[in-house]
Amino acid sequence: MAAELGSRAMFVAxxxxxxxxxxxRQFEIDTVIGLDFLPREIHNGSNECTVDAGVTLADASRxxxxxxxxxxxxxxxxxxxxPPLRNAGTIGGNLCVDTRCNYYxxxxxxxxxxxxxxxxxxxxxLVAPSSPRCWAVSSSDTAPMAIALDxxxxxxxxxxxxxxxxxxxxxxxxxxxxIAGAAVAAQLDGDIVTSCRIVLSAVASYPLxxxxxxxxxxxxxxxxxxxxxxxxxxARPAKPLDNADLTHFWRKRMVRVVVEQALHRISDQGAGxxx
Amino acid sequence: MKNELARDVERVVLxxxxxxxxxxxxxxxxxxxxxxxxxxxQLTGTKHGCxxxxxxxxxxxxxxxxxxxxLLLPVQLQGRAITTIEGMAHGAELHPLQTAFAxxxxxxxxxxxxxxxxxxxxxxxxxxxxxxxxxxxxxxxNLCRCTGYTKIIExxxxxxxxxx
Ligand SMILES: Cc1cc2nc3c(=O)[nH]c(=O)nc-3n(C[C@H](O)[C@H](O)[C@H](O)COP(=O)(O)OP(=O)(O)OC[C@H]3O[C@@H](n4cnc5c(N)ncnc54)[C@H](O)[C@@H]3O)c2cc1C
Ligand code: SF4
Ligand code: FES
Ligand code: FES
Numbered sequence: 512m513a514a515e516l517g518s519r520a521m522f523v524a525x526x527x528x529x530x531x532x533x534x535x536r537q538f539e540i541d542t543v544i545g546l547d548f549l550p551r552e553i554h555n556g557s558n559e560c561t562v563d564a565g566v567t568l569a570d571a572s573r574x575x576x577x578x579x580x581x582x583x584x585x586x587x588x589x590x591x592x593x594p595p596l597r598n599a600g601t602i603g604g605n606l607c608v609d610t611r612c613n614y615y616x617x618x619x620x621x622x623x624x625x626x627x628x629x630x631x632x633x634x635x636x637l638v639a640p641s642s643p644r645c646w647a648v649s650s651s652d653t654a655p656m657a658i659a660l661d662x663x664x665x666x667x668x669x670x671x672x673x674x675x676x677x678x679x680x681x682x683x684x685x686x687x688x689x690i691a692g693a694a695v696a697a698q699l700d701g702d703i704v705t706s707c708r709i710v711l712s713a714v715a716s717y718p719l720x721x722x723x724x725x726x727x728x729x730x731x732x733x734x735x736x737x738x739x740x741x742x743x744x745x746a747r748p749a750k751p752l753d754n755a756d757l758t759h760f761w762r763k764r765m766v767r768v769v770v771e772q773a774l775h776r777i778s779d780q781g782a783g784x785x786x
Numbered sequence: 787m788k789n790e791l792a793r794d795v796e797r798v799v800l801x802x803x804x805x806x807x808x809x810x811x812x813x814x815x816x817x818x819x820x821x822x823x824x825x826x827x828q829l830t831g832t833k834h835g836c837x838x839x840x841x842x843x844x845x846x847x848x849x850x851x852x853x854x855x856x857l858l859l860p861v862q863l864q865g866r867a868i869t870t871i872e873g874m875a876h877g878a879e880l881h882p883l884q885t886a887f888a889x890x891x892x893x894x895x896x897x898x899x900x901x902x903x904x905x906x907x908x909x910x911x912x913x914x915x916x917x918x919x920x921x922x923x924x925x926x927x928n929l930c931r932c933t934g935y936t937k938i939i940e941x942x943x944x945x946x947x948x949x950x
Binding site for chain 2: 545594
């Protein structure tokens with residue numbers, strides 16, 4: 512059916528991203544194809560865990576095994592939107608959530624009045640008018656965490672030394688999308704970092720990996736000084752634009768803070784295994 | 787933008803379980819649950835707010851869990867138990883949460899109240915004695931512009947105490 516209808520159809524899981532966008536005419540399609548038939552189980556193995564794409568964010572965030580071994584992932588799922596939206600919204604839908612921009616997440620009439628932009632119906636970017644590309648923001652909470660955990664096909668794998676943390680910044684404590692976020696997964700030998708991934712949300716049009724900070728931390732003791740320097744390095748490549756909530760200057764400053772908080776959580780946390 | 791009126795509207799026959807009763811309906815396939823409850827079933831207790839998932843006033847329970855009726859399609863809900871605010875009282879007997887809200891003045895304009903009562907009911911069904919933080923978390927998808935939330939939280943605590 513999807514092949515036959517092509518771009519006239521879209522898949523829908525929880526509908527919590529797609530339906531508001533259809534109402535705002537951001538997608539104009541004839542058919543939605545429900546994904547209710549997809550499996551929605553969490554398969555817990557001894558040191559890995561597979562989350563089916565149809566699992567709701569609420570179930571992923573409450574699962575005891577995911578919480579014990581992949582704390583950052585459970586927290587990221589539990590920080591998406593609000594409780595009723597997490598009861599419907601899925602892990603698969605969260606990975607595929609559309610990029611966001613204040614000039615795009617508006618009604619058809621508003622966008623028409625402002626002048627359509629290149630994300631849909633127009634040919635310029637209203638945030639960066641001379642830019643040849645769209646800078647709408649990647650705002651998924653779980654995608655950066657999945658990348659930090661090096662997830663393949665939603666299979667989370669833990670080693671005894673692995674820890675993870677996710678810190679999200681938004682105007683209110685619920686409902687709002689992230690305006691900056693840090694997903695960190697690290698392996699520690701005692702308090703020495705043996706490997707580390709830091710991925711930022713909502714500061715680029717894709718989850719942004721802070722590779723310089725990762726390289727800096729490798730082999731270092733995870734103390735206050737190392738955390739400060741790593742956070743500074745991680746914030747450098749983040750270039751938020753004026754197309755999300757609050758000012759982009761402040762959001763840029765806060766990237767350092769969310770990374771610092773996530774690294775402190777890693778340093779305070781026990782290892783990912785509870786036994 | 788395509789002309790809405792020129793589109794063929796596909797209709798489907800659906801069986802929905804609403805407040806414990808099976809309802810047979812012939813519906814345009816694109817209608818949201820919020821529209822169907824209010825316009826086709828006259829269950830106007832479910833309120834119409836932002837329509838975009840942001841305010842929570844359209845909250846209903848699906849298999850006992852709060853979800854937003856403005857973002858649900860009835861075609862996805864066959865065989866699921868839908869509870870609206872009309873299903874909360876037993877005949878003339880109010881649910882203890884409804885009584886506590888009335889006694890403590892936890893509703894002012896009342897527009898958020900149906901959604902909040904249903905979110906609270908779902909919470910108390912899984913957690914008979916929630917802490918204040920757990921109550922706040924459970925209501926974190928339901929906005930109220932009048933009360934400042936304090937009376938709402940107190941009413942939920944009062945009802946929880948009485949329901950033990
Ligand atoms: C008020 C509000 C606040 C929100 N806040 C946040 C937030 O803070 N953080 C955040 O990350 N998101 C937020 N969201 C967006 C959304 O609720 C979540 O991203 C949710 O996880 C989307 O999942 P879904 O199942 O509802 O996706 P859907 O809306 O069903 O689908 C989203 C997209 O993914 C595709 N898709 C879905 N499942 C699959 C699959 N299995 N395979 C292939 N493609 C698939 C769909 O075709 C569609 O393009 C918010 C939404 C609202 C309305
Ligand atoms: S970043 Fe530019 S092109 Fe992209 S959605 Fe915003 S205004 Fe449109
Ligand atoms: S009307 Fe559904 S969330 Fe506002
Ligand atoms: S009582 Fe008016 S919005 Fe809550």
